[in-house]
Amino acid sequence: MRKTLALAVAAATVVTALVPGTSQAESSNELKWGACPADVSPGIPVPPGMQCTTLKVPLDYRNPSGRKIDIAVSRLASKKPDQRRGVLLVNPGGPSAGLGYPATLVAAKLPQSVLDSYDVIGFDPRGIGHSTPVTCDLTAEQQLYGNIPPYAKSAADVAKRAADVQQIAKQCWSSKTSALLPHISTANTARDMDQIRSALGEAKASYLGASWGTHLGAVYTTLFPERSDRIVLDSNLPPGGWDYPSERLWSQGVEDRLPDFAAYLAANFREYGLGRTPAQVTTKYHQLAARLDKKPVVAPDATYDGAMLRLITFAYLYGAAQMPVLAELWKSLDANQPPPPPPGSATSVAEGADQLISGRYAIICNDSRWPTSVQTYQRAVAVDRVRYPLFGAAGANIQPCAYWPDAPEAPVRVSDNGPANVLMVQNLRDPATPLAAAQQMRQALGRRATMVTADEGGHGVYLFGRNRCANYPVTTFLTTGVRPAHDYACSAAAAPR
Incomplete structure (x- = not known):
């Protein structure tokens, strides 16, 4: 359950001409489509006609004729050849496996007009899932918080965490996959995307990405503007991706989003008894976290202390559908009772925890330079614990990236060089990628982008939100190419979220 809980929380982030274009005839010889793996989309039906394959790509794009690795690719082909425009590569964020993401989008009611216009292409990023994986040989204890640091109550907590993550970094670089690690990055994943495009015989690729997938998409269209x-x-990271400043923004995101959950609990006081007003609910959160720090609720297979409460709350603020689950968890812990198991914690996902968490560490640590001084993190935690009391001392805590060797490539700088072909959508109250992050990405993309904001809470706008005003321009842009002429804001949907 400890591993399963961590994965349930986690589930609820320059070379421009490396690969010549290919013709459709050539691509048919390169990719051999067949049935997808049985675990391609746990809990979600695989749409009829969805197929999978494996593409060989260079491990090191500086040596394209050298060692190759596997990239797992899926395709849900358009059934309307007369309406088909091309390919739409999709990514769910994470970084996580995306091979089954076309199935997720179909389940989320991706409009038929989009399905008719494109072959929808999913893939697992290098290092993760059915692509060539990496491992840090993580223990169950090291997997407990996934890739999110625990809430630090003191400088001593940061120092203890520093020792723990230094050991994780050491394990990563002494593992059997250590030779792969320098090449597991967002930039190389973007190059893999261009290899997919080329193997499919397409001159250009369209793209739909969420969360960390926004950084991947921004890097792709920066490296390959003429092929975009x-x-x-959707739900945007800053232009630097998942780096230390981005992690600290989680704290602002939770401050933005928790009032929505507090209003939900206050409106349902008779059911949950956690406060009659949003202010009382927020006070309850702090009281409950403090009490659990002193006396955790211990279940046979999990321990719920204040740090775990904060982590689960952060993850379950992602969507309105998760609010009743989070409310029941708070209610149980308030009564000193173990909460019910989190839903959707598939064993197959839990079994892949090590390589998922390891792959994420490799990507985020290679993508940017992280502070190396423990004192830097201790000072930041002290500041953010006061400035953002809900989650600040977690978002500012130290990661294994502090002990990671320098990557062989400088980070890609997202810029406004290229065609004006980017549409951004963003909720105002997103816990993981708050508005401040999207505004930074918008500024970096400059004239290339238009941004639509929605007066909503939660992580994910298109399909996973209920704001028709924000959903409409995405479908319109993908199917017709017509993009809003300027940035605009959508008011809240009629149904509260």
Whole structure:
């Protein structure tokens, strides 16, 4: 359960001409489509006609004729050849496996007009899932918080965490996959995307990415502007991706989002008894975290202390559908009772925890330079614990990246060089990628982008939100190429979220 809980929380982030274009005839010889793996989309039906394959790509794009690795690719082909525009590469964020993401989008009611216009292409990023994986040989204890640091109550907590993550970094670089690690990055994943495009015989690729997938999409269209067709970025990271400043923004995101959950609990006081007003609910959160720090609720297979409460709350603020689950968890812990198991914690996902968490560490640590001084993190935690009391001392805590060797490539700088073909959509109250992050990405993309904001809470706008005003321009842009002429804001949907 400890591993399963961590994965349930986690589930609820320059070379421009490396690969010549290919013709459709050539691509048919390169990719051999067949049935997808049985675990391609746990809990979600695989749409009829969805197929999978494996593509060989260079491990090191500086040596394209050298060692190759596997990239797992899926395709849900358009059934309307007369309406088909091309390919739409999709990514769910994470970084996580995306091979089954076309199935997720179909389940989320991706409009038929989009399905008719494109072959929808999913893939597992290098290092993760059915692509060539990496491992840090993580123990169950090291997997407990996934890739999110625990809430630090003191400088001593940061120092203890520093020792723990130094050991994780050491394990990563002494593992059997250590030779792969320098090459597991967002930039190389973007190059893998261009290999997919080329193997499919397409001159250009459209793209729909969420969360960390916005950084991937921004890097792709920066590296390959002339091969980018229609680019949609949903719930945006800053242009630097998942780096230390981005992690500290989680704290602002929780401050923005928790009032929505507090209002939900206050409106349902008779059911949950956790406060009659949002202010009382927020006070309850702090009281409950403090009490659990002194006396955790211990279940046979999990321990719930204040740090775990804060982590689960952060993850379950992602969507309105998760609010009743989070409310029941708070209610149980308030009564000193073990909460019910989190839903959707598939064993197959839990079994892949090590390589998922390891792959994420490799990507985020290679993508940017992290502070190396423990004192830097201790000072930041002290500041953010006061400035953002809900989650600040977690978002500012130290990661294994502090002990990671320098990557062989400098980070890609997202810029406004390229066609004006990017549409951004963003909720105002997103716990993981708050508005401040999207505003930074918008500024970096400059004239290339238009941004639509929605007066909503939660992580994910297109399909996973209920704001028709924000959903409409995405479908319109993907199917017609017509993009809003300027940034605009959508008011809240009629049904509260």
